[in-house]
Amino acid sequence: xxxxxxxxxxxLEVHAxxxxxxxxxxxxxxxxxxxxxxxxxxxxxxMPGTLPVLNEKVVEYxxxxxxxxxxxxxxxxxxxxxxxxxxxLPKAYQISQYDMPLCERGYVEIETEEGKKKIRxxxxxxxxxxGKLNHDEYGRGSLVDLNRAGVPLIEIVSEPxxxxxxxxxxxxxxxxxxxxxxxxxxxxxxxxxxxADVNVSVRKKGATEYxxxxxxxxxxxxxxxxRAIEYEADRQIDVIENGGKIEQETLRWxxxxxxxxxxxxxxxxxxxxxxxxxxxxxxxxxxxxxxEIRRNLPELPESRKKRYIEEIGLPEYDANLLTASKYLSNLxxxxxxxxxxxxxxxxxxxxDITKELNERxxxxxxxPFTAEQLGNLVVLIDKGTISSSIAKKVLVExxxxxxxxxxxxxxxxxxxxxxxxxxKEVVLKVLENNQQSVADYKAGKDKALGxxxxxxxxxxxxxxxxxxxxxxxxxxLNK
Amino acid sequence: xxxxxxTAHELMDKLNNKETTITDITKSYIDRINDKEKDVEAFVxxxxxxxxxxAKSVQEKVEKGEVNSKYAGIPIGIKDNICTKGVKTTCAxxxxxxxxxxxxxxxxxKINDENMIMxxxxxxxxxxxxxxxxxxxxxxxxxxxxxxxxxxxSSGGSAAAVAAxxxxxxxxxxxxxxxxxxxxxxxxxxxxPTYGLVSRYGLVAFASSLDQIGPITKDVTDSAxxxxxxxxxxxxxxxxxxxxxxxxxxxxVNDVKGLKIGLxxxxxxxxxxxxxKQAILDVxxxxxxxxxxxxxxxxxxxxxxxxxxxxxACAEASSNLGRFxxxxxxxxxxxxxxxxxxxxxxxxxxxxxxxKRRIMLGTYVLSSGYYDAYYKxxxxxxxxxxxxxxxxxxxxxxxxxxxxxxxxxxIGTRSNNPLEMYLADICTVSVNIGGLPGMSVPCxxxxxxxxxxxxxxxxxxxxxTMLRAAYTYEQNTNFKANKPTxxx
Numbered sequence: 001x002x003x004x005x006x007x008x009x010x011x012l013e014v015h016a017x018x019x020x021x022x023x024x025x026x027x028x029x030x031x032x033x034x035x036x037x038x039x040x041x042x043x044x045x046x047m048p049g050t051l052p053v054l055n056e057k058v059v060e061y062x063x064x065x066x067x068x069x070x071x072x073x074x075x076x077x078x079x080x081x082x083x084x085x086x087x088x089l090p091k092a093y094q095i096s097q098y099d100m101p102l103c104e105r106g107y108v109e110i111e112t113e114e115g116k117k118k119i120r121x122x123x124x125x126x127x128x129x130x131g132k133l134n135h136d137e138y139g140r141g142s143l144v145d146l147n148r149a150g151v152p153l154i155e156i157v158s159e160p161x162x163x164x165x166x167x168x169x170x171x172x173x174x175x176x177x178x179x180x181x182x183x184x185x186x187x188x189x190x191x192x193x194x195x196a197d198v199n200v201s202v203r204k205k206g207a208t209e210y211x212x213x214x215x216x217x218x219x220x221x222x223x224x225x226x227r228a229i230e231y232e233a234d235r236q237i238d239v240i241e242n243g244g245k246i247e248q249e250t251l252r253w254x255x256x257x258x259x260x261x262x263x264x265x266x267x268x269x270x271x272x273x274x275x276x277x278x279x280x281x282x283x284x285x286x287x288x289x290x291x292e293i294r295r296n297l298p299e300l301p302e303s304r305k306k307r308y309i310e311e312i313g314l315p316e317y318d319a320n321l322l323t324a325s326k327y328l329s330n331l332x333x334x335x336x337x338x339x340x341x342x343x344x345x346x347x348x349x350x351x352d353i354t355k356e357l358n359e360r361x362x363x364x365x366x367x368p369f370t371a372e373q374l375g376n377l378v379v380l381i382d383k384g385t386i387s388s389s390i391a392k393k394v395l396v397e398x399x400x401x402x403x404x405x406x407x408x409x410x411x412x413x414x415x416x417x418x419x420x421x422x423x424k425e426v427v428l429k430v431l432e433n434n435q436q437s438v439a440d441y442k443a444g445k446d447k448a449l450g451x452x453x454x455x456x457x458x459x460x461x462x463x464x465x466x467x468x469x470x471x472x473x474x475x476x477l478n479k
Numbered sequence: 480x481x482x483x484x485x486t487a488h489e490l491m492d493k494l495n496n497k498e499t500t501i502t503d504i505t506k507s508y509i510d511r512i513n514d515k516e517k518d519v520e521a522f523v524x525x526x527x528x529x530x531x532x533x534a535k536s537v538q539e540k541v542e543k544g545e546v547n548s549k550y551a552g553i554p555i556g557i558k559d560n561i562c563t564k565g566v567k568t569t570c571a572x573x574x575x576x577x578x579x580x581x582x583x584x585x586x587x588x589k590i591n592d593e594n595m596i597m598x599x600x601x602x603x604x605x606x607x608x609x610x611x612x613x614x615x616x617x618x619x620x621x622x623x624x625x626x627x628x629x630x631x632x633s634s635g636g637s638a639a640a641v642a643a644x645x646x647x648x649x650x651x652x653x654x655x656x657x658x659x660x661x662x663x664x665x666x667x668x669x670x671x672p673t674y675g676l677v678s679r680y681g682l683v684a685f686a687s688s689l690d691q692i693g694p695i696t697k698d699v700t701d702s703a704x705x706x707x708x709x710x711x712x713x714x715x716x717x718x719x720x721x722x723x724x725x726x727x728x729x730x731x732v733n734d735v736k737g738l739k740i741g742l743x744x745x746x747x748x749x750x751x752x753x754x755x756k757q758a759i760l761d762v763x764x765x766x767x768x769x770x771x772x773x774x775x776x777x778x779x780x781x782x783x784x785x786x787x788x789x790x791x792a793c794a795e796a797s798s799n800l801g802r803f804x805x806x807x808x809x810x811x812x813x814x815x816x817x818x819x820x821x822x823x824x825x826x827x828x829x830x831x832x833x834x835k836r837r838i839m840l841g842t843y844v845l846s847s848g849y850y851d852a853y854y855k856x857x858x859x860x861x862x863x864x865x866x867x868x869x870x871x872x873x874x875x876x877x878x879x880x881x882x883x884x885x886x887x888x889x890i891g892t893r894s895n896n897p898l899e900m901y902l903a904d905i906c907t908v909s910v911n912i913g914g915l916p917g918m919s920v921p922c923x924x925x926x927x928x929x930x931x932x933x934x935x936x937x938x939x940x941x942x943x944t945m946l947r948a949a950y951t952y953e954q955n956t957n958f959k960a961n962k963p964t965x966x967x
Contacts, residue, residue, distance in 0.1 A: 048570070090806075092801025278686075
């Protein structure tokens, strides 16, 4: 049997840090970074006698996420304690939700090669993040940094509905985009504010039972998730093909070696001893409260997409790509508002900006320049201040050293030459130096015109207005 | 009469009438502590030096008119599981032997805001787990009535210090009887408020759904006064109730006419000492004489209360005490090669036997496969207990029971028999399970001269009825004629 005879089955547990100003159970800031242990207080350090107080914003944000992913919102919910020992978990229990999550039974729709597909969500619940261990960074063994302890998270659990690494990637991208749109999480994967546990199993095509699954913890880049799934599926198929059995275990993906490794000993199989947290009251949500949140939910990608197609006249493919990320969509809308030329902006995003992002291995949220700067770039082209070939160079500059495009153009001396006298001077000089091409053109070789224009561009370092150049060459050649 | 013999409200009167000064009062207590502490051993940490300095400064402020509170300058003792900024909070455990909290408990903020004078931190069973204060890591507190006997527990240091006149009053905490039972053993008044009436912020948690801080005082008036001070909603404790603050001294009315008191027969069964039983029946009779109606009633679920209590309390404790892991504060073992060693050795060495026993019990009842049979079932019984109380309180204003089935026992006689020790809580735990207020009031001494207390149980927020009944009893009897004898 070969790989083609197997089906990969995956489900994801996605953790997203919520972008509330303060932590889930105390008033410490949630800001990323900061000197170790400067964003903490007796409560999030679990000093004896301290008590948690639930940040209501966290509930609101989680409900937003639930509504945006078509979940049912619970009327009654509660917080539970998940007990285990680890130095980054100061209370020795994580306050999470066990059997009564805030949101249940939702779905997210993704595009696949076979069309749209609904990925079902089992639940979304709230919980607190743990701190961070610095291993040997300070030269004295492992040190605990509790800045992140108590930062609010939502955990979004999907059903095992995913069948390929591609589907996993589209699902994650879709989820990320939704969370960004509704402004509950900034989803910065590089800062760990969006991370996923990936459950992978394989089975023979046509089988009705799921295979034994393994879980890869804390994955935080699309690229490694795809690689890890491919590796792990192959590994499992190998094991089965060689007559072995898959062990249910937790794995760690190592990006450097491109392999997975078991994370815990089996003797450490955890019994979390969940029970309701007696320090916190039950959470009750009225219909009015949920409706209020539903009414105030920001515009979702689907609705923006519709607007782009119907009102701006963008092709569906473009509208899809633009709305896939809130950052791109906001960039598009912001820049369009400045230059009043949405089609041009869309083109820039679809082609050159996407190309730069790919080459630089950046996500849209890492785009260093502003919508205003992109809008002004399009204005410069539309006004004829620069040519589109110069504009491409300006864009590269915007990635390297973002500032107002006009400033870049001025500093680099890239302003387009549109002065008739200056252009004529160049045209005459080029004709003078390229008699052979002139002869070719006159002999009917139209291609020669292109060569001459190219020479003129070279002469002006690309700054000559190409339309005027063309026009003037034709005038001179046809004299 | 020495100043230290007075109640807090008597001290307030004397200060108000300028018959004494705050410094004189504080000095009087410090002298008394110097005299009796070596016999009673009620304190884990003494703060007498700071107290004297504070007394001087508060006295000055009062003289300048900057401070105008009747509580100003009144000394107090604090159970050592209530966090005090800058002063050690040990929970009588090796685990927290040198722990100094960086913050004050909410009740301490209230006490400090009124310029009261803390004389020290009082001994207790380790992490409030016990009924005799013998499970303290540091010392065994003696009962001031008989130094061979225990003061009860877990707030044994608080009750003994009040009984020995080393403090005019003290704060204790009550999870299953830890204020009421030692108050009964030491012949003082102890009140456990309705769950949620007093903020738990800064009380080192034993069992979060049961713990309450409350006053231990020499009389009922002081109980109302100290309760007035510590109650009130606290934003830092979501289980503290946002209700209108009451003046409990208004409940101090010498009249019980028309009050209906239930006498649940299950509290007068086989395990109860006959002298204690007789004393409580005498109290019932007295209430009838004073104009209340007393009627026998039944609360069958009482038999399950103790088991339910130990399951819930231990389950919560096993989780609450997880934070003592040797990582950030508290005791850390010297013997470790890896993380697991730090956890196992720090906790094995830092906790005493009883605490470890309860952590193991609690861990067991929450374990997968046992959760439904124990923890979940206990929660169901808890609901039944609450319903039973609701039923009784639809008929009665108060319930009257013994506080403890026996008087104080000799040191060492029960500490090696956990089950027998647990039975000391049998009359008090239901109150915590129901979240109700309960109060122990001294009423008699037995043939050995040891005090006996009766327990009044009130409906939710029934503190006023409870205080009124206790006050009326106190005004019409003369328990105060009996004094601790420091019998050796």
